[in-house]
Amino acid sequence: MTSDPRESGPVPERDWDRAVELVSAAGEVALACHISPDADALGSMLAVGMALRAEGKRVTASFGERRFRVPRLLRFLPGQDLLVEPGAYPTAPELMMTFDVPIADRLGTLAVNAGKTRELVVIDHHASNTGFGTLNLVDPAAAATAVLAEELLVRLGLPIGEEVATCLYAGLVTDTGSFRYSSTTPEAHVMAARLLATGLNPEQIAREVWDRSPFGYLRVLGTALDRAVLEPSTGPGLVWTFVTREDRAAQGLPYDEVEGIIDVVRRTDEADVAVILKEDDDGAWQVSTRSKGAVDVARVCAALGGGGHARAAGFTSHLSVERTMDSLRALL
Numbered sequence: 001m002t003s004d005p006r007e008s009g010p011v012p013e014r015d016w017d018r019a020v021e022l023v024s025a026a027g028e029v030a031l032a033c034h035i036s037p038d039a040d041a042l043g044s045m046l047a048v049g050m051a052l053r054a055e056g057k058r059v060t061a062s063f064g065e066r067r068f069r070v071p072r073l074l075r076f077l078p079g080q081d082l083l084v085e086p087g088a089y090p091t092a093p094e095l096m097m098t099f100d101v102p103i104a105d106r107l108g109t110l111a112v113n114a115g116k117t118r119e120l121v122v123i124d125h126h127a128s129n130t131g132f133g134t135l136n137l138v139d140p141a142a143a144a145t146a147v148l149a150e151e152l153l154v155r156l157g158l159p160i161g162e163e164v165a166t167c168l169y170a171g172l173v174t175d176t177g178s179f180r181y182s183s184t185t186p187e188a189h190v191m192a193a194r195l196l197a198t199g200l201n202p203e204q205i206a207r208e209v210w211d212r213s214p215f216g217y218l219r220v221l222g223t224a225l226d227r228a229v230l231e232p233s234t235g236p237g238l239v240w241t242f243v244t245r246e247d248r249a250a251q252g253l254p255y256d257e258v259e260g261i262i263d264v265v266r267r268t269d270e271a272d273v274a275v276i277l278k279e280d281d282d283g284a285w286q287v288s289t290r291s292k293g294a295v296d297v298a299r300v301c302a303a304l305g306g307g308g309h310a311r312a313a314g315f316t317s318h319l320s321v322e323r324t325m326d327s328l329r330a331l332l
């Protein structure tokens, strides 16, 4: 597996042409993004969905989770009336498109539908993408899937208004960490400028995705920080903590509200790698990892059944906290 995006290069022209042909010819399009959607996955999907619907196409959009629920911090995204529960999704759609999904597993229950579609167009920027589509528009050098979603809309000749732009901008701004991560290219800023010109509200988007939480979050954050452990001699330095179901239940905090804790933990100067284990409502541990660059956490997480990017990746563990950390330490 390569982690250097420069080795893969951009999407070939013939693949873009084929995508335009497929989408133009379709009367009905089924869209899907990865389970536990982030702003890039959901935003890219809704942006394309709204633009295609405005063209008169029948559009369905979803993600394959048994407990289908849009995370609270993404509910401001326009176009959510396109969403259907995975049970109401077309069983064998003629044309299906996936957004920000590196492997079919991350489609959750919709992987079954994807297996029955005639054409499966995969739009993604993960270097680890397995190319599970009949057509794969994958560019690991793209700062976000939203970059590729925008390009598709431009190539289709579809207008990008304020609502579509809001969804694309949410994906771009979160996947670049507000234009701070290594994915921040001149192209990313130029794209942001194009989107801002539609009149979208960057202050509102930033507040929704980063700067608000219920009060109970402060308590759970405090508990997680209290528990944080620094292991300077593990690999290039490790800092880690965990949040249990009980921690959240005591504050009435849903799972997706604790996603941002890793951004506090990863500040630690003495550690190159930061890890948080978050117990979900089913009792499984959702493990998020971040690296400052010395360790490719996508490879570490792939070895444990997960995936992601070199500097931000994750996996699911059904072991205890201690045993999960042991298997992680062994790989660091």
Ligand SMILES: [Mn+2]
Pocket (backbone or CB within 6 Å): 040, 041, 100, 125, 144, 145, 175
């Ligand atoms: Mn992404």
